[in-house]
Amino acid sequence: MFFNSLAFAVFLPIVFFLYWFVFNKTKNTQNALLIIASYYFYSCWDWRFLFLLVFSTFLDYYTGIRIEKSSTEKGRKFWFWLSVGVNLGFLGIFKYYNFFSTSFAQMLTAVGVKASPILLDVILPVGISFYTFHGLSYVIDIYYKRIKAEYNFVDYSLFVSYFPLLVAGPIERATHLLPEIKVKREFDLEKAKEGVCQIIWGLVKKVVIADTCATYANAIFDNYATMNSWSLILGAIYFAFQIYGDFSGYSDMALGISKLFGLDLLRNFNYPYFSRDIAEFWRRWHISLTTWFRDYLYIPLGGSKGSKAMQIRNVFIIFLVSGFWHGANWTYVTWGFINALYFLPLLLLSRNRNNLEAETLKWNFDSVGIIGRMLYTFSLTCIAWVFFRAKTISDAFLYLKRIVVNREFSSQYLLNERYNYELLLMVGVFVLVEWNNRTKEEPISGKYNTVKMALAIVAILAFGTYSDYKEFIYFQF
Numbered sequence: 001m002f003f004n005s006l007a008f009a010v011f012l013p014i015v016f017f018l019y020w021f022v023f024n025k026t027k028n029t030q031n032a033l034l035i036i037a038s039y040y041f042y043s044c045w046d047w048r049f050l051f052l053l054v055f056s057t058f059l060d061y062y063t064g065i066r067i068e069k070s071s072t073e074k075g076r077k078f079w080f081w082l083s084v085g086v087n088l089g090f091l092g093i094f095k096y097y098n099f100f101s102t103s104f105a106q107m108l109t110a111v112g113v114k115a116s117p118i119l120l121d122v123i124l125p126v127g128i129s130f131y132t133f134h135g136l137s138y139v140i141d142i143y144y145k146r147i148k149a150e151y152n153f154v155d156y157s158l159f160v161s162y163f164p165l166l167v168a169g170p171i172e173r174a175t176h177l178l179p180e181i182k183v184k185r186e187f188d189l190e191k192a193k194e195g196v197c198q199i200i201w202g203l204v205k206k207v208v209i210a211d212t213c214a215t216y217a218n219a220i221f222d223n224y225a226t227m228n229s230w231s232l233i234l235g236a237i238y239f240a241f242q243i244y245g246d247f248s249g250y251s252d253m254a255l256g257i258s259k260l261f262g263l264d265l266l267r268n269f270n271y272p273y274f275s276r277d278i279a280e281f282w283r284r285w286h287i288s289l290t291t292w293f294r295d296y297l298y299i300p301l302g303g304s305k306g307s308k309a310m311q312i313r314n315v316f317i318i319f320l321v322s323g324f325w326h327g328a329n330w331t332y333v334t335w336g337f338i339n340a341l342y343f344l345p346l347l348l349l350s351r352n353r354n355n356l357e358a359e360t361l362k363w364n365f366d367s368v369g370i371i372g373r374m375l376y377t378f379s380l381t382c383i384a385w386v387f388f389r390a391k392t393i394s395d396a397f398l399y400l401k402r403i404v405v406n407r408e409f410s411s412q413y414l415l416n417e418r419y420n421y422e423l424l425l426m427v428g429v430f431v432l433v434e435w436n437n438r439t440k441e442e443p444i445s446g447k448y449n450t451v452k453m454a455l456a457i458v459a460i461l462a463f464g465t466y467s468d469y470k471e472f473i474y475f476q477f
Contacts, residue, residue: 031155214238240382334387
């Protein structure tokens with residue numbers, strides 16, 4: 001069940017009505033309804049994996065209590081590593097086993113040893129990377145005595161399985177979401193209105209921008225060997241806006257849906273394509289994952305302390321692991337490696353913390369430099385996205401090579417590129433709207449909000465009717 005599906009358009013109002021008008025007596029009844037709704041939502045993908053979600057939930061709930069109650073450090077470590085090991089074990093089997101088996105067989109073949117990979121016929125459970133990280137952060141925080149264990153199984157289950165964030169985040173922390181879950185929510189009309197506005201704007205990003213760009217990006221990447229330089233550049237740009245509209249659109253919808261139920265989720269995007277360097281980009285892109293790796297991997301490794309060599313090591317580890325988290329393919333690892341290379345000069349020159357505040361443009365020469373740095377950072381990001389999108393590393397290099405050696409910048413016809421210039425205009429308008437929205441709490445708010453809402457709904461219906469692309473990219477992670 002996708003957020004942009006008719007099934008969800010029926011599901012959400014029903015849950016909303018039951019939540020506020022039937023199960024609104026106590027916090028426990030509200031949470032119980034949301035768990036039932038979340039389990040139903042997840043079972044719509046594949047009901048068999050619901051048992052894995054329930055088992056993972058019970059594992060971390062139980063081990064969290066055992067860690068807190070253990071009187072010895074040995075006992076605490078046992079329950080901690082049991083939780084971490086089982087969680088990462090499930091993630092490894094379902095997401096990475098076939099990748100490692102195939103890679104090992106290829107390595108043996110390369111050195112002259114014939115080998116065939118032993119593969120498992122398994123389907124990747126949707127959202128496993130996200131709910132696994134929810135549980136891991138909870139157990140880690142208990143082990144290091146940052147939080148107390150949650151003894152209410154219903155409350156903890158909702159923290160892990162809450163349907164707006166279950167399959168593609170944001171990756172929540174127990175310190176943020178559990179306190180909200182543990183109190184009864186009262187209906188707030190203004191918050192509900194904000195939620196509706198955020199849902200609609202997320203749908204605009206997904207249906208109007210991401211899905212439209214996907215049609216063109218897919219055609220160009222799938223036929224890159226016959227494309228000229230201009231088409232390949234457009235393909236990279238289209239994919240950049242596809243993945244941004246797709247993932248930030250989902251995040252906006254998740255936050256908006258959650259507001260309908262009186263709960264606030266972590267912000268996951270902060271206009272990353274207006275970043276002035278790669279460090280700023282990563283403070284603005286997929287914020288919940290970036291901060292997760294910062295707090296649970298980068299800082300424990302030593303972070304920015306120690307020698308430059310250790311700092312460089314830590315940067316490469318966190319970017320490589322981040323790339324590998326996205327999928328079992330060397331293209332994702334390469335994407336992470338490239339971003340680490342981008343980050344390295346900023347680290348060595350101690351400029352990785354330079355752009356912490358949002359910049360405003362004025363009619364002066366300094367603004368030209370700011371725009372130039374934004375365009376430069378966006379260009380670097382698009383190059384890295386080529387590796388993220390390509391099927392193999394070789395395809396990515398050949399794609400980039402053709403941009404350089406082809407040097408043909410004439411308009412190239414593709415059957416589904418008949419509205420190429422119109423799409424460029426639409427993307428340009430979207431960028432201007434995003435720039436205007438960057439200082440606002442809610443994009444569709446303020447003056448003429450009714451007109452904005454009506455235009456957004458018309459655009460969603462118009463583009464959604466003719467769009468064949470429905471899935472969210474991050475559902476596969």
